[in-house]
Amino acid sequence: MSRYAVRIGSALALLAALVLCASPAFADDHLALRLDGKTIVLAHVRSQGAARAIAADDPGLLSLLNAIGATLTWQPGERYVLFTTAEPVVVSFAVGDTRYDVGPVKQTAPFAPYLLGGHPYVPLDELLHALDFAIKPSGSQLVLQPQLASLDVQSSDMGAKLVAHAGIPIDARIASASSNKLVVTFDGVGSILPATRVVGSGPVQRIDVRTTGSVLHPQTQVTLSLAPGTTHTAAGTDDQRDFTIGFNGAQAGQPIAQAQPAPQETPQFSPAPSPAPSATAAQVQVTAVDTQPQNGSVAISVAVSGNATYEWHRLRPPDNRFWLDVHNARLAIPPADQPGSDPVTAVRVHQQSPDTVRIALSLADFDTIDVAPNAGGVLITVNDTVADEKSVPHAGSGMVGDNAVAVASPPPGGPWKFQPRPSPSPSNYVAANPRLIVIDPGHGGSDAGSIHGGMVEKTVTLQISKRLQQILISRGWQVVMTRTDDRDVYAPNDSAKDELQARDDVANTRGARVFVSIHLNAYINSGPHGATVYYYKPSDLALAQAVDKRIGASVNVKNDGIVKDKLYVVHHANMPATLIEAAFDSNPDDRALLADPQWQQQMAQAIADGIQDFAGAPPPPSTTNGE
Amino acid sequence: MRTSRAFFWIAVLVVVAGVSWYVATHQRSPVGDRITVYYTKTDGASEIPWTVSMRPQQSGESAAEHLRNTVLYAATQTIAGPPSTVSAIRFPTGTHVLSADVNDSTATVDLSGEVKNLTSGVLAESGAFKALVWTLTAIPGINQVAVRVQGQTLSTLPGGHLELDEPLRRSDW
Numbered sequence: 001m002s003r004y005a006v007r008i009g010s011a012l013a014l015l016a017a018l019v020l021c022a023s024p025a026f027a028d029d030h031l032a033l034r035l036d037g038k039t040i041v042l043a044h045v046r047s048q049g050a051a052r053a054i055a056a057d058d059p060g061l062l063s064l065l066n067a068i069g070a071t072l073t074w075q076p077g078e079r080y081v082l083f084t085t086a087e088p089v090v091v092s093f094a095v096g097d098t099r100y101d102v103g104p105v106k107q108t109a110p111f112a113p114y115l116l117g118g119h120p121y122v123p124l125d126e127l128l129h130a131l132d133f134a135i136k137p138s139g140s141q142l143v144l145q146p147q148l149a150s151l152d153v154q155s156s157d158m159g160a161k162l163v164a165h166a167g168i169p170i171d172a173r174i175a176s177a178s179s180n181k182l183v184v185t186f187d188g189v190g191s192i193l194p195a196t197r198v199v200g201s202g203p204v205q206r207i208d209v210r211t212t213g214s215v216l217h218p219q220t221q222v223t224l225s226l227a228p229g230t231t232h233t234a235a236g237t238d239d240q241r242d243f244t245i246g247f248n249g250a251q252a253g254q255p256i257a258q259a260q261p262a263p264q265e266t267p268q269f270s271p272a273p274s275p276a277p278s279a280t281a282a283q284v285q286v287t288a289v290d291t292q293p294q295n296g297s298v299a300i301s302v303a304v305s306g307n308a309t310y311e312w313h314r315l316r317p318p319d320n321r322f323w324l325d326v327h328n329a330r331l332a333i334p335p336a337d338q339p340g341s342d343p344v345t346a347v348r349v350h351q352q353s354p355d356t357v358r359i360a361l362s363l364a365d366f367d368t369i370d371v372a373p374n375a376g377g378v379l380i381t382v383n384d385t386v387a388d389e390k391s392v393p394h395a396g397s398g399m400v401g402d403n404a405v406a407v408a409s410p411p412p413g414g415p416w417k418f419q420p421r422p423s424p425s426p427s428n429y430v431a432a433n434p435r436l437i438v439i440d441p442g443h444g445g446s447d448a449g450s451i452h453g454g455m456v457e458k459t460v461t462l463q464i465s466k467r468l469q470q471i472l473i474s475r476g477w478q479v480v481m482t483r484t485d486d487r488d489v490y491a492p493n494d495s496a497k498d499e500l501q502a503r504d505d506v507a508n509t510r511g512a513r514v515f516v517s518i519h520l521n522a523y524i525n526s527g528p529h530g531a532t533v534y535y536y537k538p539s540d541l542a543l544a545q546a547v548d549k550r551i552g553a554s555v556n557v558k559n560d561g562i563v564k565d566k567l568y569v570v571h572h573a574n575m576p577a578t579l580i581e582a583a584f585d586s587n588p589d590d591r592a593l594l595a596d597p598q599w600q601q602q603m604a605q606a607i608a609d610g611i612q613d614f615a616g617a618p619p620p621p622s623t624t625n626g627e
Numbered sequence: 628m629r630t631s632r633a634f635f636w637i638a639v640l641v642v643v644a645g646v647s648w649y650v651a652t653h654q655r656s657p658v659g660d661r662i663t664v665y666y667t668k669t670d671g672a673s674e675i676p677w678t679v680s681m682r683p684q685q686s687g688e689s690a691a692e693h694l695r696n697t698v699l700y701a702a703t704q705t706i707a708g709p710p711s712t713v714s715a716i717r718f719p720t721g722t723h724v725l726s727a728d729v730n731d732s733t734a735t736v737d738l739s740g741e742v743k744n745l746t747s748g749v750l751a752e753s754g755a756f757k758a759l760v761w762t763l764t765a766i767p768g769i770n771q772v773a774v775r776v777q778g779q780t781l782s783t784l785p786g787g788h789l790e791l792d793e794p795l796r797r798s799d800w
Contacts, residue, residue, distance in 0.1 A: 071723040071739075073703050079688065080696050084723060088707035092700060094682055104679055163712065309676055327673075397663075397676055405661060405678050447786050450748055497782030497792070519788075522748030527714075528669055534749065536799075563671065565753050566799040568783050568790040579788070581749055 028055070031124075033064075033135065034216070035144040040064050046121060051110040053121035056081045056093075064144075068168070070131060074120060081113060081120045083127065087165070091130040093122045102130045132166055134190060138215035148191040148220050153204045160203045162224065164243040172243045174235055175221070182224040182232060182245070190218040203230040203247035284308045284401075285332040286357040286377075289349045293341040297383040300347060302359055304329065304377040307401030312371055312380075314394055322369060323360040324380060326400075331357045343367045343384045371396060373404040429539060429575050432511025435478045435618050437611060440503045440569060441465035442519035442579075445488030447499065450522035452585045457520045458486060460594050464582060465518045467604035475608065476618040482506045497568070504572040513615055514543060515573040516607065520594065521581035529587035530558030531603075534579040536570045543576040547610030555606045557583050557593055576614070580607060662697065664704045665761040666715040667754035674761045675715075679704055691729070697766055698734045699727035705762040706738070716754030719744035725777070732770035733794050734763045740777050746786045753789050753800070760795045771796045 031042040031052075040063060044055035054061055056074050065072055069086030083091040089103040098112045100123075109123040128134060132149035135142050146168040154161045164170060164186070171187040190211050197207045206225040213219040226232075226247075233246040284306040292299045304326055312324040335350040343364045352358035361382065368383040369392075378400050398406040442461040443449030449457025462483070469479045482489050482503045490502035507515040521532060531551050535544035544562045552559035570577045582603050583590035593599045662681045665674045681700065684693040706718045721741040728735045736759065745752050760772045771794035776784070782792045 069720065071721060073699065073724045075726050078696075078699070078726075079685075079692070080699055082700065082703045082724075084703060084707045087711055089710075090679075090700075090704050090707050092682070092703075094685065094696075096687070097682060097685055099682060101680055101682070106680055327675075399676065399678070403678065405663070443786075449786070450746075495782065496785060496787055500783065519749070521750055523669070523750050524717075524747050528671070528750055532671075532749075560671075563753075564800055565749065565788075566790045566795065567749065567788045569788075571790055579749075584748070584750075586747070 031142065033142050033144040034138070035064070035067070040067075040144065042124075044119065044121075045124060046116075048111045048121075048123070051126075052124040053111070053114075054124040054127065055116075055119040056083075056122050057119055065131075068131060068133075076118055078120075081122055083131070085131055089130070091127065093120075093127075095120055100126065129192065132168075134192060136190065136215045143215045145190045145215060145218060146188060148186055148189045148193060148209070148222075151193055151197075151207060151209070151222065153199055153202060153207075155202055160247040162204060162245045162247070164222070170243045172235065174245070177232070180226050180228065180230075182226060184222045184224070184235070184243075184245070186220040186222065186243070188218065189220050190215075191220045203227050203232075283355065284326075284329045286326055286329050286349075287332045289333070289336070289347070289359055291338075291340060291344070291347055296385075297381055298341050298344045300344070300359065300361070300380040300382070302326065302377045302380070304400045305332075307399065307403065309397065309399050310373070310378060311397035312395060314369065316389060316394075317366040320363040320366050321360065322363060322380075322382075323358055324371065324378065325352060326357045326359075326378075328355050329357045330355075344382050368392070371398070371406065373398045373400045373406055375401060375404055431513040431575060433478070434513045435476075435621065436480060436510055436512040437472055437477050437615075438480050438482065438507035438510070438512040438515045439465045439468055439472075440482040440506075440515065440517040442517055444483050444486055446492040446494075447488065450520060450585055452522060453588065453591050455520075455585045455591055455594065457522070457585060460520055460582075460585070460600075461518045462486070463597075464600050464604055467601055468516070468518070468607055471604055471608040472611070475612065478618075480506060480510060480512070500568040501572060503569055504574075507577075508572075508574045512575055514611055515569075515575055515577035516547075516611065517569050517577070517579040518607075519579055519581050520583065520585045522584055522586040524586075526587050529584045529590045530560035531555065531583055532560040532581045533562045534565050534567055534570060534581065535562060535577075536564060536566055537577070539576045540570060540578055543611070543614045544578045546614040547578055547580060547607055550606040550610040550613065551580075551603070553606075554609070555602050556599065557590065557603075662701050662704075663762070663765045664701060665758045665765070666705070666709050666713070666717075667758045669714050669716055669750075669754075671716065671750045671754045674758065675709075676765075677709060694766070694768055695727060695729050698729055698736070698763055698769065699724060701762050701766060702727055702734075702736045702759060705759050708758075716751050716758070718742060718755050729769070732768060733773055734766075734769045734771070735773040735775060736763070737775040737778055742776055743784055746784055749788050752784065752787055756789060756791075756795060757800050760797060760799070764797055 028044040028046055031045045033040045033042065040060050042054055042058055042060040044058040046053045056072060062072065071084045073082040079095045081093040085091065092101040093113045095113050095115055098109050100107050100109050107126065109126050111123060113120055113122045125135065132147050133144050134147050136145045146166055148164060148166045150165045152163050154163060164172065166189045168188065173185055175183040175185040191209050193209045195209055199205055199207060203226055204224050205227055208223040209220060211218055211220045230247055236244045284304055286302060287305055288303040290301045292301065308329055309327045310324055312322065314322040331349065331351045337346065337348045339345065340347045340361065344361050345364050346362040348360040350358055363382065365386050366389060368385050368387040370381040372379045396406065443458035447458065465481060469481060472479050488494060488499060490498045533544045533548040533551065535541050548559065548562045567579050570579050583594050585591050585594060660681050660683050661678045663676045663678050665676050667674055681697060702724045706722050706724060708717045709715050719741050723739045725737040725739055745755055756774065763769050763772045773794040774791045780792055783790055
């Protein structure tokens with residue numbers, strides 16, 4: 001009996017030892033880090049030679065990520081461990097691979113991330129560095145010190161701009177300014193930047209960085225040596241984490257996209273960013289379009305003066321047209337419409353819109369086309385061989401310039417441009433009640449819609465809808481509203497599907513001629529404005545076009561045109577349907593219009609006119625089924 | 628005699644298993660070392676591509692696994708969006724990818740609950756998902772994108788407009 005007890009005891013002891021050894025908690029160290037007066041404990045840190053590894057799902061690390069606005073993407077069993085910083089930049093590690101990526105920049109870690117006890121261990125100091133932090137000793141404790149992580153001079157036609165970025169919201173000021181020197185002080189951050197950087201030409205010629213203060217209270221001083229005659233703006237910020245100063249006319253504190261309208265041209269978008277300051281112009285130029293017949297093919301070479309994106313489309317036989325748009329570009333040569341060389345019957349080059357140059361080809365047949373971007377532009381090769389309509393791409397895109405790349409085209413088998421795939425809703429719809437229009441005032445009851453500047457979407461949509469109702473009734477239409485007061489159509493606090501389907505059901509069960517949903521658009525900032533008319537099914541298109549045309553012609557609001565979008569209420573209405581976003585309640589000017597009863601009447605009138613342009617005059621009552 | 632025949636069949640079995648393992652683990656992925664990520668401009672209409680480098684297929688990583696990892700990486704990049712200095716329609720702060728999967732040509736992306744804050748209006752709602760669909764369908768082999776939120780399929784976001792209960796394709800825009 002006692003022998004068994006000893007054996008069982010030994011076995012249990014061995015098992016316990018094995019479990020303890022296998023447990024990562026057993027081998028892991030704790031690391032207590034001071035950050036902003038608090039202590040963050042990383043419980044799963046391991047020495048890895050001279051480096052340190054941290055379990056990506058360590059609770060202390062997760063709380064740190066949360067505190068600095070970063071997130072982790074990883075699931076048990078996954079090879080990839082992805083962190084998204086607040087900037088945002090994606091930091092990508094993979095188990096078994098020393099390579100890691102910080103945004104577009106490839107880096108090499110001192111060890112490959114590995115799995116232990118089901119947890120992925122990644123290089124700690126490299127991760128913190130990517131998050132713009134560094135571990136610094138201060139007496140007996142370790143401090144997680146935010147770092148001034150980047151200091152870039154960005155040039156454009158409108159001048160140059162200095163943009164600084166750190167791991168925490170920046171607290172900076174211009175400490176002193178003279179004709180040739182500008183000293184900027186950044187409080188609370190250390191620096192991982194080189195002590196001296198010679199920028200060369202431009203308003204900022206040299207940058208010196210010096211960190212003073214204590215580890216807990218660091219201060220980084222940046223001295224900018226300026227070219228003679230350089231002017232600068234006061235400091236500004238694009239967002240809380242950036243600090244900007246404009247030089248020689250560039251504005252600080254404005255989104256950089258305004259100084260450089262095509263963000264894809266800024267260096268941070270290139271796969272291998274250049275450390276040199278950007279010198280991109282606001283727009284590139286299309287400087288030449290040459291057509292060269294070759295053996296059985298025609299090569300059309302489009303010369304572009306810098307980095308730009310493009311997209312191309314082709315139409316199905318027998319149309320056979322092809323066009324390529326170069327974005328954010330100006331045509332530097334006269335527009336042309338010239339006969340081509342077989343199999344290209346015509347080549348047209350023109351400024352399609354203020355920022356798009358279009359090269360359009362008419363083809364004798366459905367020929368094979370190859371689109372190849374390069375450093376100086378894009379080469380379109382049309383081969384005199386008939387392509388298989390079912391297997392060739394219909395569209396594609398890419399970039400020309402330093403980082404020329406052709407984007408994989410949408411897989412064949414998708415729809416052709418201008419010929420949307422058949423919708424589940426009947427396009428040969430016959431209204432059971434051709435005199436009936438259903439108006440859907442968006443939101444209502446427990447769902448207020450968007451709220452901006454005291455304006456509540458559900459209230460304004462009902463006001464416009466009631467005006468539309470009156471106009472249509474006065475013209476002889478029968479009108480049913482999905483709601484006539486402030487209520488949910490299905491039930492309070494119902495699901496979006498139940499609520500939206502209930503609105504469609506009002507029209508579907510009555511066999512209405514047309515369904516119109518009235519909404520207000522909104523955005524997180526006050527920039528976007530204007531009216532947009534949405535459609536989804538092929539049978540919606542003509543209605544949306546008619547309504548949009550009337551809005552554009554007679555309503556005092558920017559016309560943002562028609563947009564295809566898979567909006568639930570439009571999709572699930574059996575009849576031609578449209579959703580009208582009358583204006584943006586997030587834009588003060590639009591909001592003033594929306595609040596004006598005369599403007600509401602103008603909008604309702606335009607929608608009624610558009611409906612009638614589409615549907616014709618209401619049929620006499622005798623033809624209805626007596627709704 | 629019987630023993631040598633048994634050895635022969637065991638050897639055949641080992642060779643077949645070895646070859647199968649090699650083929651399964653060394654099949655090349657059609658995904659290159661760069662992927663294109665799109666964002667939607669604040670006009671809601673234009674998709675702007677940029678490229679990010681992509682870790683090549685690793686040893687021991689099957690083509691299917693690499694495709695799934697590519698989808699996870701591309702979706703994470705799309706949701707992060709371009710640098711903050713760029714004016715782009717963005718997913719709500721804190722939104723991240725919980726998981727990604729691929730079945731046939733459908734990529735399924737499970738998003739964290741923060742995405743439910745994307746209800747400022749049709750412009751943002753549609754623009755954000757349009758960028759996600761354009762990015763993932765630019766990956767060879769992916770035709771459509773199914774969206775989940777915290778593991779659930781939603782008809783639309785709460786108070787939203789865009790239909791999410793069926794996989795989205797580029798042709799939905």
